[in-house]
Amino acid sequence: MKTTIDNFIFGNFISVKKELVIKMIAVFAVVNVLVILPDLFYIFGEQSILQEAVNERYVFWYQPVLGWFTGIFAYIGFTKNMTFLFFLFLYGISLVCLWRNYKRPLFAIIVWFLHFMFVNSTYLFSYGADYFVSFMLFVNILICAGYLFNEESRKPLYSYVIRFLQLHLCLVYFFAGIGKAIGTDWLDGNAIWMVINTYTSSTVVEGSIGLVSYPVIFKILAWGTVALELFYPILMYMKKTRKVTLVLVIMLHAGIGIFMQFYTFAVVMILLNLIAFGHYFNWKSILSKEEEMPNLQLETGVA
Amino acid sequence: MKTTKKILLGYLTVHLLFMLIIGFASFTSFQDEESQAKLNPVGKFIANKASLFETPKPVTDFIFFYAKYTGTNRGYSFFSPNISPIKVSMRFMADGEEIQLPFKSPESFLKFRSANLHFNSNIFDVEEREVILKSISSSLFSDHQDIDKIDIYLDLYRFNTLESAAVDGHQVMYKEILGFSTTKNKEVAMQTNSFKK
Numbered sequence: 001m002k003t004t005i006d007n008f009i010f011g012n013f014i015s016v017k018k019e020l021v022i023k024m025i026a027v028f029a030v031v032n033v034l035v036i037l038p039d040l041f042y043i044f045g046e047q048s049i050l051q052e053a054v055n056e057r058y059v060f061w062y063q064p065v066l067g068w069f070t071g072i073f074a075y076i077g078f079t080k081n082m083t084f085l086f087f088l089f090l091y092g093i094s095l096v097c098l099w100r101n102y103k104r105p106l107f108a109i110i111v112w113f114l115h116f117m118f119v120n121s122t123y124l125f126s127y128g129a130d131y132f133v134s135f136m137l138f139v140n141i142l143i144c145a146g147y148l149f150n151e152e153s154r155k156p157l158y159s160y161v162i163r164f165l166q167l168h169l170c171l172v173y174f175f176a177g178i179g180k181a182i183g184t185d186w187l188d189g190n191a192i193w194m195v196i197n198t199y200t201s202s203t204v205v206e207g208s209i210g211l212v213s214y215p216v217i218f219k220i221l222a223w224g225t226v227a228l229e230l231f232y233p234i235l236m237y238m239k240k241t242r243k244v245t246l247v248l249v250i251m252l253h254a255g256i257g258i259f260m261q262f263y264t265f266a267v268v269m270i271l272l273n274l275i276a277f278g279h280y281f282n283w284k285s286i287l288s289k290e291e292e293m294p295n296l297q298l299e300t301g302v303a
Numbered sequence: 304m305k306t307t308k309k310i311l312l313g314y315l316t317v318h319l320l321f322m323l324i325i326g327f328a329s330f331t332s333f334q335d336e337e338s339q340a341k342l343n344p345v346g347k348f349i350a351n352k353a354s355l356f357e358t359p360k361p362v363t364d365f366i367f368f369y370a371k372y373t374g375t376n377r378g379y380s381f382f383s384p385n386i387s388p389i390k391v392s393m394r395f396m397a398d399g400e401e402i403q404l405p406f407k408s409p410e411s412f413l414k415f416r417s418a419n420l421h422f423n424s425n426i427f428d429v430e431e432r433e434v435i436l437k438s439i440s441s442s443l444f445s446d447h448q449d450i451d452k453i454d455i456y457l458d459l460y461r462f463n464t465l466e467s468a469a470v471d472g473h474q475v476m477y478k479e480i481l482g483f484s485t486t487k488n489k490e491v492a493m494q495t496n497s498f499k500k
Contacts, residue, residue, distance in 0.1 A: 036411050038406075038411075042411070047446070048438075049443075051438045051442075054434055062368060116372065124421050125414040125415070125417060126414070127413070131376070131377050134374025135373055135375055136374075138372075138374060160315070172322075175326040175378065175379040175380060176379045176380065178326075179379070180384065182333070182383070182384045183346060183384025184343055184385060185385040190464050191382065191385065191386050193464070193465040194388055197390070197460075198390045198460075209468075209472075212465060212472075213469055215466070215469055261409060263410065264410060
C-alpha cells in the first residue's frame with residue numbers, strides 16, 4: 001500500500017514537459033493582462049470604477065492589496081497609477097524571468113504574490129477565472145520549487161506536483177457536479193435554457209428557441225455536464241474513458257468560452273486540464289523525456 | 304528525500320482535506336427553508352448533513368486563510384444548484400442619454416458583470432449599495448465633467464422556463480426600474496420603493 005501510494009504520487013514520470021508547462025503559464029499570465037490592457041486604469045487605477053476603498057471592504061487584513069504600497073510609494077512622489085504601473089512592470093519582468101529560466105523559484109513566488117495582490121485590490125471585479133489563475137500560479141511555485149533540488153530529486157517532485165494538480169481538479173469537478181446535482185434545474189434541462197438566456201448572445205438565444213420543442217436536447221446537455229463533472233475523478237483515471245473525458249472537458253470549456261464569452265475562465269481551465277492530464281494525448285513533442293520509463297503499477301492497474 | 308516525501312504527502316493530504324471541508328461546508332448555506340425548496344431530495348439530504356464538515360472557528364479561519372492564499376476559497380459550485388431566471392443589469396442615464404461604461408475590452412465588461420452580480424445580491428443592504436453606487440458615479444462624473452446627476456436604472460429580464468417555453472413560446476418579461484440617482488456631491492437617493500424587501 002505504502003509503495004503503491006509512493007509510486008502513484010512520486011513515480012508518475014509521464015507528463016507534459018515541465019519547461020513547456022512553465023512557459024504556457026507565463027504566456028497565459030501575460031495574455032491575462034493584455035486582454036484588459038485598454039481598461040487597466042479603470043480597474044486598478046485612480047479613475048477606477050470601483051475604487052480601492054470599496055474593494056478593500058471585502059478583503060482581510062492578511063490579504064495584500066495595492067493600498068499597502070501606495071502610501072509608501074507616495075513618499076517618493078509616486079501616484080497610485082505609477083505605483084500600479086511599477087508592480088505591473090515587475091510582474092512582466094518576473095514572467096520574462098520565468099520564461100528565460102532565471103531564478104524560477106523566486107520569480108514564481110513574485111508572480112503569484114503580485115497576481116494575488118491585483119485580485120485582492122479588485123475584489124468586486126474578480127470572478128472564478130481570477131481565482132483559478134491564482135491557483136495555477138500557486139501550482140507554478142510548486143513546479144519551480146523543483147529547481148531548488150538536485151537533478152535526481154526533480155523528477156519525483158514534478159510527479160508530485162502533477163498528481164497534486166490532478167487530485168485537486170478531481171475535487172473541483174466533483175464539487176461542481178454535486179452542486180448541480182442537488183438542484184432541480186440541471187435535472188430537467190432548464191439550467192441549459194436559463195444559461196442560454198442569461199449568459200449568451202441574442203444570436204445563440206434565437207438559435208435555441210427552435211429547440212424548445214425538443215426538451216430532451218436540453219436534458220442531454222444538462223445531464224451530460226453534471227455526469228462529466230461528477231464522475232470526472234473516476235473517468236479521468238480509467239484507461240478506457242480518460243482520453244474521451246479529457247476531450248469532452250476541453251469541449252465543455254471551449255463551449256463556455258465561445259457561447260458564454262467567459263474566455264479567461266475557459267482558457268485557464270483548459271490549460272489546467274492539459275497540464276494535469278495532457279499526456280493522455282501522447283503527443284511525443286510535449287511529453288517529458290522520461291516517458292520511456294517503465295509504467296507504474298497504479299497507472300497500468302487503474303488508469 | 305524520504306523526509307521530504309513524508310512532508311509533501313502530509314501537505315497533499317491536508318490540502319485535499321481542506322478542499323473537501325470547503326466543498327461540503329459550502330452546502331450548509333442551503334439549510335434554510337427557502338433554499339431547501341429549490342433542492343431535490345438528495346440535495347436536501349446533503350445540505351442537512353453538510354454541518355458534519357463544519358469546523359471550530361480557529362480551524363475555519365486557518366482553512367480560509369490557506370484557501371485565500373491558494374485561490375481556492377470561493378468553492379466550485381458554479382451555476383448551481385439552480386440558475387436564476389432573472390437577469391439584472393445596471394444602466395446609467397444623464398439628461399435622457401445613456402452613459403456608457405468606459406470599458407473597451409469584453410473581459411472588462413465581464414469583470415463589471417461580476418461586480419454587478421455582487422451589487423444585485425446585496426441590493427437591500429443600504430450601506431453596501433451606496434458605497435458601490437457612489438464609487439461608480441464618482442468615476443463617471445470625472446469622465447463626464449458636464450453632467451451633475453446620474454440616474455441608475457435597473458433592467459430586469461425574467462425568462463420563462465423551458466417547460467413553459469415549449470408550450471407558450473419564448474417569453475421575456477422586461478421591467479425598467481429607476482433605482483437610484485446620484486449627484487455630483489455623491490449623494491445617493493433611492494428613487495422608488497421597489498427595492499423594499
